Amino acid sequence: MPHKCTRCGREFEDGSTEILKGCPSCxxxxxxxxxxxxxxxxxxxxxxxxxxxxxxxxxALEVRDEAPGPVDCYERVESIRIVGPGSYELNIEKLAQSDDMVVGLGNEGKYMVDILSMGRERRKRRFWKD
Known part of the structure; x- marks a missing residue:
C-alpha cells in the first residue's frame, strides 16, 4: 500500500526509504x-x-480576461527615442503630424531631422505661453 504524508499530501510507494527519514517536501x-x-x-x-x-x-473573486486592444504605432513610440549611442528611433508619422521639423528625406529611406531646432522652438513656445 502507498503512504501519504499527513502534512503536505505527497504520496510515496510502499517500502520507500524516504518514509523512514521523513517527507523531503515538508x-x-x-x-x-x-x-x-x-x-x-x-x-x-x-x-x-x-x-x-x-x-x-x-x-471567490472573478477574474476578467480583457485583452488589451492593438497598440497604434503613433501612440507606441515617442517622436524621437535614443536607442544607443548614435542610434535613434523615429516615429515619422508623429513627427509629420506635429509642429516638429522633418528636414528632408535622404537616400535609402534615411530621414534627416534637425533636433536642435526642435528644441529651440519648444523653448520659444514655452516662453510665449507664460
Missing part, C-alpha cells in the same frame, strides 16, 4: 496508509470555485 514524520482504490480520489473529485471558497473560508 519534513513531516507522520504518514497514512492509502488503499490503491482510493489513492487518487481527492484528485479526481471535481469541485466548483464556490465550493472551494467555502471550504477555505476565502472569497
Amino acid at each position: 519534513g513531516g514524520k507522520k504518514f497514512l496508509y492509502v488503499r490503491d482504490e482510493r489513492r487518487h480520489d481527492d484528485v479526481l473529485e471535481e469541485k466548483s470555485v464556490e465550493e472551494i471558497a467555502e471550504e477555505t473560508g476565502e472569497e
